[in-house]
Amino acid sequence: MAAVDGKAEARASPGALRSVVDRVLAWRDSRIADPRFRAWAARFPLTRWRARREARALFDLCAGFVYSQVLLACVRLGLFDLVAKQPLADPAIAARMGLSVASATRLIEAAVSLRLLRRTADGRVTLGPLGAAMVGNAGLAAMVEHHALVYRDLADPVSLLRGEVTERALARYWPYAAEGSHAGLGDAEVAPYTALMAATQPLVSTEVLGAYDFSGHRCLLDVGGGDGSFLAAVGRRHGHLSLLLFDLPAVASRAEARLAGAGLAGRSRCIGGDFLTDPLPEGADIVSLVRVLHDHDDERVGRILAAVRRALPPGGTLLVAEPLADTPGAEPIGAAYFGFYLLAMGRGQARSVARLSELLARAGFRDVRQHRTDTPLLTGLLTARAGNRS
Numbered sequence: 065m066a067a068v069d070g071k072a073e074a075r076a077s078p079g080a081l082r083s084v085v086d087r088v089l090a091w092r093d094s095r096i097a098d099p100r101f102r103a104w105a106a107r108f109p110l111t112r113w114r115a116r117r118e119a120r121a122l123f124d125l126c127a128g129f130v131y132s133q134v135l136l137a138c139v140r141l142g143l144f145d146l147v148a149k150q151p152l153a154d155p156a157i158a159a160r161m162g163l164s165v166a167s168a169t170r171l172i173e174a175a176v177s178l179r180l181l182r183r184t185a186d187g188r189v190t191l192g193p194l195g196a197a198m199v200g201n202a203g204l205a206a207m208v209e210h211h212a213l214v215y216r217d218l219a220d221p222v223s224l225l226r227g228e229v230t231e232r233a234l235a236r237y238w239p240y241a242a243e244g245s246h247a248g249l250g251d252a253e254v255a256p257y258t259a260l261m262a263a264t265q266p267l268v269s270t271e272v273l274g275a276y277d278f279s280g281h282r283c284l285l286d287v288g289g290g291d292g293s294f295l296a297a298v299g300r301r302h303g304h305l306s307l308l309l310f311d312l313p314a315v316a317s318r319a320e321a322r323l324a325g326a327g328l329a330g331r332s333r334c335i336g337g338d339f340l341t342d343p344l345p346e347g348a349d350i351v352s353l354v355r356v357l358h359d360h361d362d363e364r365v366g367r368i369l370a371a372v373r374r375a376l377p378p379g380g381t382l383l384v385a386e387p388l389a390d391t392p393g394a395e396p397i398g399a400a401y402f403g404f405y406l407l408a409m410g411r412g413q414a415r416s417v418a419r420l421s422e423l424l425a426r427a428g429f430r431d432v433r434q435h436r437t438d439t440p441l442l443t444g445l446l447t448a449r450a451g452n453r454s
């Protein structure tokens with residue numbers, strides 16, 4: 065089992081207690097399943113608050129797509145950036161957005177209800193707390209736009225689960241998820257996903273740099289490193305590090321240009337290849353896999369970890385950063401969001417710390433540790449050490 069910052073993870077509750085808890089929960093849910101109980105509980109003063117809370121939670125699940133589209137409309141119309149400069153009245157917003165005042169007010173009211181916008185005391189429109197978090201966050205705006213593809217693929221979730229949706233937008237968007245070799249993918253095929261990953265990379269690198277200190281290392285190899293955005297962020301923070309990147313040839317070319325543009329050409333080298341079949345470059349004392357393993361099934365993960373293991377010296381460090389399943393308070397992100405996202409993409413799953421620990425141990429890594437990030441829902445972080453070569 066992985067240690068969390070050195071401490072052992074809390075043990076699961078013993079079997080006997082769990083079975084009592086199970087029976088209590090089963091009784092509760094059998095009551096909720098009875099329409100007469102629901103009607104009574106919605107009226108009774110001591111249960112009314114809970115009935116309202118559960119009704120609201122279920123309504124939010126029904127309405128999730130509608131809420132997302134309100135957010136998309138705000139992003140597409142540049143509403144957050146507009147009102148970030150100064151609070152505006154509805155007619156001024158309508159004129160800037162090319163909407164009728166009635167439509168602008170409809171969107172504004174929807175966004176206010178979702179805490180994306182807020183009405184000032186004099187009735188003008190300004191940022192709400194959630195809209196404020198969107199400002200200056202180009203990655204999040206790109207993600208919101210890109211969800212159009214996700215929703216297209218999820219339009220018929222049952223057919224998707226049955227494997228009957230053959231034309232999937234996400235499968236085209238992430239061509240490396242398909243069977244076969246991907247070393248021949250061209251720039252046009254890798255550019256869209258590489259740009260999305262680069263735009264969202266600051267969300268991840270900030271978390272990793274806040275949770276892990278690279279100063280004890282000499283050379284970092286970022287495997288599946290995209291356009292080098294992560295490597296550049298680490299390299300800027302730790303001026304002594306040599307930087308290596310491995311990705312598909314068309315992506316590695318982009319990284320070379322990106323790192324040269326960041327003034328890191330002298331400290332970095334980008335190597336193109338297929339990490340499922342080609343050896344990784346040697347010489348690094350730390351290898352990172354950032355948002356890589358969850359794209360792949362266990363068999364492919366085994367191959368990637370074996371290649372990393374061969375590239376590292378005994379005792380060398382592997383750092384894995386990606387959203388983890390079972391993150392307390394963020395369970396639907398791993399199980400529902402990434403579960404269905406990766407189903408549409410064609411491969412992979414978010415894994416728990418326990419599952420990743422097993423795969424790491426099987427590939428010859430030891431001392432698996434989980435590091436606490438500031439925002440665990442955005443990324444989890446594990447390190448492990450390469451064992452001695454057999």
Ligand SMILES: CC(C)=CCC/C(C)=C/CC/C(C)=C/C=C/C(C)=C/C=C/C=C(C)/C=C/C=C(C)/C=C/C=C(C)/C=C/CC(C)(C)O
Pocket residue numbers: 197204207238355356358359405409442
């Ligand atoms: C000032 C006073 C007195 C009080 C303030 C109170 C206070 C402290 C408030 C907190 C304010 C604050 C700091 C808010 C911060 C908000 C943040 C950081 C929000 C961040 C949100 C991030 C989101 C919504 C991220 C979404 C990410 C998505 C959807 C990622 C999708 C990733 C995909 C699809 C990856 C694909 C890659 C693949 C294929 C799986 O490998």
Ligand SMILES: C[S@@+](CC[C@H](N)C(=O)[O-])C[C@H]1O[C@@H](n2cnc3c(N)ncnc32)[C@H](O)[C@@H]1O
Pocket residue numbers: 240246254261262265268287288289290291294310311312315337338339340353354355356359
């Ligand atoms: C989800 S992206 C993550 C990119 C980057 N690490 C980040 O977090 O922004 C996965 C990366 O793995 C690379 N990749 C996928 N399959 C690969 C393969 N077989 N060989 C080498 N790289 C591969 C992709 O090109 C892509 O850059």
